[in-house]
Amino acid sequence: MSAESINRDQVENALKTIADPETGRPLSQLDQIRDVSVEGNDVDVSIALTSYSAPLWEDTRQHVTEHLQSSLPGNRKVKVDIVPLDRPAEPIGGIGLTAKSVIAVGSGKGGVGKSTVAVSLACGLQKAGCKVGLLDADVYGPSVPHLLGVTERPTATEKKLQPIDVQGLKMMSMGLLVPPGEAVVWRGPMLHGAITQFLRDTNWGDLDYLIIDMPPGTGDISLTLSQLIPLTGAVVVCTPQDVALLDAVKAIAMFNKVNIPILGVVENMSYFLCPDNGKRYDIFGSGGARRKAEELGVPFLGEVPIQIAIRERGDAGDSFGNFADQDAAPHFERICYSLTKNLAMQKASNPPLPSLSVL
Incomplete structure (x- = not known):
């Protein structure tokens, strides 16, 4: 038949x-x-x-x-x-920034690998085919240039700073504007001015995503960002042990207080898989971030184990290289996928109102 x-x-x-x-x-x-x-x-x-x-x-x-x-x-x-x-981004925030999603990557405390995750998120989205910018807003401890192997100073054209292009990824950082080893000693108003200038006076062009590497903890820059632009949301990075989770909970509370949605939690340094004997060691515990995310009702985006190669590439300025490593790539790709999938599900559950033509 x-x-x-x-x-x-x-x-x-x-x-x-x-x-x-x-x-x-x-x-x-x-x-x-x-x-x-x-x-x-x-x-x-x-x-x-x-x-x-x-x-x-x-x-x-x-x-x-x-x-x-x-x-x-x-x-x-x-x-x-x-x-x-081709569907260009609309200007947002009244400062001329054209980006479809602005995502802050923060942590409750330093030393949890927040910048590594922020850079990897930006690299992963870029490699997937998105148009991505990366702003290093960690003014006191800018590490993004080191993680990407960038030392050149940005130039200015027609009163606009030109971001540094790293394999198609557009990047800007205070670390490119101050001499190596020099400390930035600023109070709140100066921080506000610097972040405003990075967003307003950098020639970001048309972006799908602007990833912002936040300073650790809760402070002025989060307030500045919430006032300047409508952030899509925040990704919170933490390690599995209880003391880090306590600080991560504070970071989530801070973002909630300034009306920045939590897009998800990433657990870094989840475990160490010994290359010599294949045995897994939960150095900082394991699964704490996933459990805390479930408890707080926020998405869990993925985990990143302790891998010597990830640390070596970060020190060498080759963060893009993590995506060519079959051991490291799946972890970072999972985080990028989970984030974009969650954003798509949110849009699908609450799409814009239909136009009169389809009523």
């Missing part, structure tokens, strides 16, 4: 429930279904997605494929192609 014939309209109707991972609105409403063809048992579909959702392209392709196979009559052979869609 031959398979029941179908037409293009049936395919397009089945696609109406598929949401754009960036906006949460149906692809059909945003003219992102670019081509549909039906030839016998073969169904070919082309959809357009932005670089913002690049980490989720393969997920979306798989979802659309499975949805069509289950929705259409007969055993259809479905092929889904994804083409790039």
